Amino acid sequence: MxxxxxxxxxxxxxxxxxxLLLLPMPLVLVGLTLIGVYSGVADADWGPTVFGxxxxxxxxxxxxxxxxxxxxxxxxxxxxxxxxxxxxxxRSEIVLSKLAVAWVVxxxxxxxxxxxxxxxxxxxxxxxxxxxxxxxxxxxxSALFLALSVLTKRPVAVGLVYIMLWENVLVxxxxxxxxxxxxxxxxxxxxxxxxxxxxxxxxPLGTAVVMxxxxxxxxxxxxxxxxxxxxxxxxxx
Amino acid sequence: xxxxxxxxxxxxxxxxxxxxxxxxxxxxxxxxxTIGPGLTGLLGPNGAGKTTVLHLMAGLLAPxxxxxLIGGDPAWRNPAMYKTLGLVTERExxxxxxxxxxxxLASARLHKLADPAAAARRALGIVEMEDAQDRxxxxxxxxxxxxxxxxxxxxxxxxxxxLDEPFNGMDPRQRLHxxxxxxxxxxxxxxxxxxxHILEEVEQLSGTVQVIVSGRLAASGDYRHxxxxxxxxxxxxxxxxxxxxxxxxxxxxxxxxxxxxxxAGTLQVHxxxxxxxxxxxxxxxxxxxxxxxxxxxxxxxxxxxxxxxVAT
Numbered sequence: 400m401x402x403x404x405x406x407x408x409x410x411x412x413x414x415x416x417x418x419l420l421l422l423p424m425p426l427v428l429v430g431l432t433l434i435g436v437y438s439g440v441a442d443a444d445w446g447p448t449v450f451g452x453x454x455x456x457x458x459x460x461x462x463x464x465x466x467x468x469x470x471x472x473x474x475x476x477x478x479x480x481x482x483x484x485x486x487x488x489x490r491s492e493i494v495l496s497k498l499a500v501a502w503v504v505x506x507x508x509x510x511x512x513x514x515x516x517x518x519x520x521x522x523x524x525x526x527x528x529x530x531x532x533x534x535x536x537x538x539x540x541s542a543l544f545l546a547l548s549v550l551t552k553r554p555v556a557v558g559l560v561y562i563m564l565w566e567n568v569l570v571x572x573x574x575x576x577x578x579x580x581x582x583x584x585x586x587x588x589x590x591x592x593x594x595x596x597x598x599x600x601x602x603p604l605g606t607a608v609v610m611x612x613x614x615x616x617x618x619x620x621x622x623x624x625x626x627x628x629x630x631x632x633x634x635x636x
Numbered sequence: 637x638x639x640x641x642x643x644x645x646x647x648x649x650x651x652x653x654x655x656x657x658x659x660x661x662x663x664x665x666x667x668x669x670t671i672g673p674g675l676t677g678l679l680g681p682n683g684a685g686k687t688t689v690l691h692l693m694a695g696l697l698a699p700x701x702x703x704x705l706i707g708g709d710p711a712w713r714n715p716a717m718y719k720t721l722g723l724v725t726e727r728e729x730x731x732x733x734x735x736x737x738x739x740x741l742a743s744a745r746l747h748k749l750a751d752p753a754a755a756a757r758r759a760l761g762i763v764e765m766e767d768a769q770d771r772x773x774x775x776x777x778x779x780x781x782x783x784x785x786x787x788x789x790x791x792x793x794x795x796x797x798x799l800d801e802p803f804n805g806m807d808p809r810q811r812l813h814x815x816x817x818x819x820x821x822x823x824x825x826x827x828x829x830x831x832x833h834i835l836e837e838v839e840q841l842s843g844t845v846q847v848i849v850s851g852r853l854a855a856s857g858d859y860r861h862x863x864x865x866x867x868x869x870x871x872x873x874x875x876x877x878x879x880x881x882x883x884x885x886x887x888x889x890x891x892x893x894x895x896x897x898x899x900a901g902t903l904q905v906h907x908x909x910x911x912x913x914x915x916x917x918x919x920x921x922x923x924x925x926x927x928x929x930x931x932x933x934x935x936x937x938x939x940x941x942x943x944x945x946v947a948t
Binding site: 479490 | 748
């Protein structure tokens, strides 16, 4: 970890307009929860949709995609990456620092509104579960999307394909696909800790933790390896 | 090993039989060169492969073939090499939300220097940016941004400094300032290589050039020396003497002279051999009782040398 990289990355990320994209989704989540709570409808009728289908299936992965693909990807796009690459730093230090920023920002941007929504729904245990799920999911997603930003020129497109096709379509038809779905890992953790009827896990907790760890390790190692051989392309005069 | 040899060995840039291709396109073709302390210009037309050569030297591109060494260590996949190398890229990539002070200080910290604040102060002092150092880089002129980038590249006092088109977009005053800066740093014993397609810049700064044409090293060394080696091109001299017409007649009789033109107050002489003509001229003038007042090689400018190289 490198505090200089962390502070510059955080300033670059939070100073850009892109970060404004993170605001509407938590507002919608809390707003829908308020409507659900005060409309008098049973929790079971709106809870799974708000916490599961929206919170862990859309807000968490999309936030992680926006943040994870930006922390290194934007520097690659605008060329400022050369300032980092021309320093005598182990590439793992660069990747881990970027990952730390993406993880913390995504966790805060998703964990806080999820916790607020759970508390509004009257479940402290669910709030804890959702924060832990957001933290685990944010780390696994960030590692994946950070790696994509170094491995491909279109990390957002590839990330969206993973979220939309793999996690939302394929998982519905192929049971085995769940094992490779970060959303399922996060849902399992939230369900186990929160012990709430509003969420239903589909993979065992052990599998979820092991597979998330695999995402984190493979993503970090792949990003580091790719950055070690990172070649500047573009105008060759 | 003497001190100067040691300095040379730790700051030398060596490319051995380096080629770099992108698919079917060869960007750099079998280039071998060594650059030692001092100021060297990397010259070539647009698209000749200058940036590719600099990126290969800076470890930002892998050679498809051959090896690139900085101070004896490989440039590719070797981050430790950046302790001795600084790079200023052509692309103006600077985080505009930082001030020059924050940017250069961050560079010093990333180099893990013992006293980053002192190093940042020194680097900003070298490029004379102290007065504006607390303004955001986004508000700077192009020249100020360039100087800030040079300061960041210099903060760790590297022995090798590579600059890609450092004068692009600068006004004449900024250009002069940058030229003085590079000259001063070269005199301190650094190896400085800068690319340019503007010949006057290179001519003013450096006699030593590496000329890249279509990805190949077309010539290397002092450009005046390169010119003299181009024996297939007649040399042009502008001569003033006490009797131009008589001298013209005498010179036409010499085998090294291929043409003489008398112009207002001067003689334009074409000779096919620089050395033979230079020796013969003095002898012939003396024998004919003619006093030479000036003899100037007319096509030893870098521009001429460059146009000959690009045309061949």
